Amino acid sequence: MAPIAVSKPNAFWVQKWLKDHGIDTLLADAVNKAVEGRSRDPAASLSFYFQKRSKRNGEIKSMKARTIYDPNMRPVLEITTKCVFNGGERLGSTAVGPVQVPPPPAPEEGEEPPEDTPEAQEERLNAAYEAAIELINGELGKALVGQHAKKVLEVDDKISLNTVLHENAPKLMISLAAAEAGATLSEEPLHLFISRFNKEMLDTAAGNVGGGGAVKGGDEEE
Structure with a gap:
């Protein structure tokens, strides 16, 4: 041969x-x-x-959610974020927090709103937890795989894009879970990581203005 x-x-x-x-x-x-x-x-x-030195260090490998219970036996949401690190994976963050009770559905036109009982609130809360877990473990979690945890703006854009149809999704908690993973991989406290990111955003905005770009504000005249 x-x-x-x-x-x-x-x-x-x-x-x-x-x-x-x-x-x-x-x-x-x-x-x-x-x-x-x-x-x-x-x-x-x-x-x-x-x-x-791998550029993949810090990429989100998985984000998973589940319901756990606090010392008072109240349900809270736990979000675990794992990232690529040195050829393997590393726990980036474990964020824990409550999900807010969604408001009651609006009554039909001409009808009186039903009484918002504790039982009805608990039912909506349980449904909100189930929806949040399904979202994070499914559509949103898959969308975040490969995103770099240190690139806060890009991660937040993905979160916003994939929660636009989920009105009661715990967007802030999900965003903080990803940011905490970025802080862990940067080896700095979360508040310093976020403040540094905010400073970079302000510096970029100032550079855009200085370079002839425009930053639109709410008071801009038509």
Whole structure:
């Protein structure tokens, strides 16, 4: 049997790829780190270094929700976010909070609104928990897979897009769960992570204005 011909990579493409990805610098940094640490297992040190530098670190791998109970035996929603980390996965956040009781349905025209009893409120609350869990474990959770937890604006856009038809979805809690995962991977407290993100947004807006862009406000005249 004749040997299978294997085409060699184009030399120009190889050089371009090496330059585009900064491979020379990346390799030099990795070797320097291994030497500085007097590594007894250079292969493991290099592997760890490259995994840590992976751009996929921080991508949301899964977001799951379930109902648990607080010390007073009241239901609360638990949202667990896991992210890609060093070739595996890492727990990004476990957010816990209550779901608000949805308002009663509007009565038919000409009819008196029914009495909003505790039983009716409990029934709506249970339905809200079930709907939130179904949404997060289904449509929304799938949409967030692959989104980077540190890119708050992009994640929030996905959350808004996939909850637009779910009026009572706990959007703020879902957003905070994703932001907490980003903070964990950034190794900083949630409030600092969010404040830094807000500052970046303001700096970007200021740059747009300075560069001739426009920031629309609510008082803008037609």
